[in-house]
Amino acid sequence: MALRKLLGELRDTRSLLISSSGRRHHTTSLQPAAADGLDADIEGSREVKPYSAVPGPRELPLIGNAWRFLPYIGHFSIERLDTAMWSLYNDYGKVVKVGGLIGHPDLVFVFDGDYIEHVFRREEVQPHRPSMPSLRYYKQHLRKDFFRDTPGLIGIHGPQWDEFRSKVQQVLLHPGAARNYVDPLNEVASDFMTRIDMLRDDKQELPEHFLSEIYKWALESIGRVALDSRLGCLGNDIASDSETHRIIKSIHTFFENVAEVELRTPFWRVWSTPTWKKYIAALDAFRELCMKQIAEAMDRSIPEESERSEDDMSIVQKIIRKTSNPKMAAVLALDLLLVGVDTTSVSVSSCLYQLARNPEKQEKLYRELERVLPTPAAPVDVKCLDKLTYLKACIKETLRMYPVIIGNGRSLQSDTVIGDYRIPKGTHVIFPHLVVSNIEENFPSPDKFLPERWLKSDQCPLTAGKKIHPFVSLPFGYGRRTCIGRRFAEAELNILLAKIFRKYRAEYHYDDFRYKICPTYIPENPLKFRLIERQKQ
Structure with a gap:
């Protein structure tokens, strides 16, 4: 049977x-x-x-x-x-x-x-989509004692999803949601820039495993925003048995095995396959390690809460104040940590590649950054972000050509x-x-990297007079199931990329990027970008 x-x-x-x-x-x-x-x-x-x-x-x-x-x-x-x-x-x-x-x-x-x-x-008020049955099974059966009636957003649909989403979206999706976190994200990005400088070899190239380094930046950024905590991911001497390293490893293991579990014949429904065991072990390790960090963040916030304005609070603190439900805040933080690392990191790698392979576009971006940021060390604040129109167009164009999902x-x-x-x-x-x-009908010359498509029509003669259909490029989804962390992801991308291209000229001298599904659309190539400091040219 x-x-x-x-x-x-x-x-x-x-x-x-x-x-x-x-x-x-x-x-x-x-x-x-x-x-x-x-x-x-x-x-x-x-x-x-x-x-x-x-x-x-x-x-x-x-x-x-x-x-x-x-x-x-x-x-x-x-x-x-x-x-x-x-x-x-x-x-x-x-x-x-x-x-x-x-x-x-x-x-x-x-x-x-x-x-x-x-x-x-x-679509209905509760949009229904085929969700991840393995993650749903994990939350609602294997670890029901932990999640109970608060399974979160990822892998869930129906009334439980609707109730959870309704209570957290006001904190995460209003237009100014990420603006209060720009300074902390700038701080994390500055620390990562120091690490980038250290990682370059004598050829000024980054190591093959640079994607894993970007993962560390993404995890550190989410931890700072969600928990008001620095997880220590960007240090030079992270021990292999440290909690931060184990969190990163558990995320890697989850994504390495989720495609096998979800897309191939689901033998895990009959018996615990080796892949299923690794998948569950990764989720358990991730949940336990992150909950320790989340609990510590909550403990720190209790004596401070009455004295802090909401603008200065972490996402966890805001959710607790709004809902009086610590479990909801904790589960939301888990979801953000689980899915916000891989997606943002892949976006950064694709943007680096596109701009490295299109030097004329990179120079145009550099001229914009030079106007907005007087020095490479200048902080990227809210006023700067509002002026970076070409950078935002570069990100949109990259996600059009290579959407993460x-x-x-x-x-x-x-x-x-x-x-x-x-x-x-x-x-x-x-x-x-x-x-x-990537269809010609929707985007003329779709294989060309043209950030100008997303600006005023007179900046891109190829697309002059042709409006972009609002539903042919949806990197963050649409409607009530739009990405809950979209505004924070955009802020992270803009800040880090602004710092990188203000300081360095990027080159890539290897084979064209090949992508695989794992389950995000991730580059298979080593990220050996050559970063040349502008002042030293």
Whole structure:
């Protein structure tokens, strides 16, 4: 029976990480679905084709399309879902069905900005997306004694997610949420700049493992913002058995194994596989180590709370003051620490690469930074951030070309019409943002790094007179499931990159970046950037 259930759920793990981190900077715009579950205005204005007419790869008798995701015989590689998405778009068009996946809802891939907008605009107050079943199982079953009725945001949906989100989003998502933390983040970034200078070799190159160093900066930044604590990640003599090193290692282990657990056949539902054991051990170690840091931060804040203004408080302190619920504050901090390190770090590495490979754009950025920051050591404060328009455009363009999360999705809670097709309730609709944001129709010359696309049209003749569709590049998701830490991630990226490119000229003299899904869209290449100090040229 267990094996039959496992086989019946085979497809459940194929699309989950595509939709595990919906993020975007738009404000929420919610519209209720039509009463009969269909879009009456659309259906009345044109002929709507039946669901069976949606194009897609042919299903074989009995096994449908499930075989395409299997090792060796399948051609939809889990590690190369980006390639699979491009293949579906090139072969079948803007709406593609991958059905017959053995006992699990079909996948419908949507490659059109208008169609994506339509689905997002009509979603319910509690948007439902295929979440990470392994993390949900960890929170709601294996460690239910800890999480109880407060499982957090990651891997959760429904009423529990809605209640949690409603109570924390005012602290994290209002427009000025990150502005009070700019000075502390500048302090962390300055310490990391000192470490960067130390890490360069006699060729002025960074080491192959520089991505792991960026992880340390990201973890230190989140710790400072969420806990009002310095975790000590940027020191020169971090012992391999230190708590900070173990936190970083547990995050690495989690991300190294989550793709295996989520995207391959979920044997962990039947027995504890070696991968599952490493995955759970990493989550346990991460939770225990972080909870120690969180508890210490809470203990420190108790005598200070009545004397401090809210502007000076950490996120944990603000949540406690707002909700009087220490567990909610602790679980939120865990979620921020778990998912905020990998995503921000990968974004930094991709931005470094794009600017290193496009020296004329880097020089344009340097001229902006030179105007805003009088010296390389000048602090990046709120006033500076407001003036860094070209830097923000560089980040947007990088995330268009290489979004950290290559797609997200929704599980339809009512029938709807997408394109010319009637799509039934329960279908998993996937938005492959990596493909959509690199289509010529949406971005002329999509393979070119053109930050000017995001500025006034007269700065980019290639795109003059052409507005960017608001739903074809969604690096932070959209609506109520937009990335909860988006404003802090943007502040971290802007501050660190401003400091790096104000002080150094970056070069990269190795093979073009290759990316893999692990589960974020992460570069496989060593990050041996050459950083040359501007004053010493």
